[in-house]
Amino acid sequence: MFVLILKYVASIEKIDELIPAHRQFLDKYYLRNKFICSGAQVPRTGGIILCNANDKEEVKQIIAEDPFYIFKVAKYDILEFIPSKYAPDFESFI
Template sequence: MFIISLTYKVSLEDVERFIPEHNLFLDKYYSLGNFITSGRKEPRTGGAILANAASKQEIEEIIKEDPFYSHQIADYDIIEFIPSKYNEHFKIFIQNS
């Protein structure tokens, strides 16, 4: 599993222009089963995505499709972790990883 932390490097006005394209990107990877949850940081300095993938390299390839990446809207920090404890309702995501 991976935590993808996005940090904006442009104004929120510039971020807003790419939100529709970014949402299409998110929808694609939700439908493929890679993304589990996502949202913006508070305060609004970026966002975070919880993702499932076979490797960090796969996550890096996925990120390259994000309009926020291609238009240099955000920097990305990828944290890989192995879940060892989790809520029973979260089990379906752990079994698929």
């Protein structure tokens, strides 16, 4: 399991221009059961994606398709972790 932390490195206006394309990217990986949840940070300096990829290489391949990455308006930190405790409804993601 991976936590993807996005940090915006461009103006919010540029981020907003890319939001529709970024949401299409998110939808693609929600349909493939790779993304579990996502959203903006508060304050709005970036975002968070909880990702259920097989390994870090797969995560990098996924990220490479994000318009935020392609147009260099956000940087990604990738944190890998192994869930050891979780709510029963979350078990299908493990």
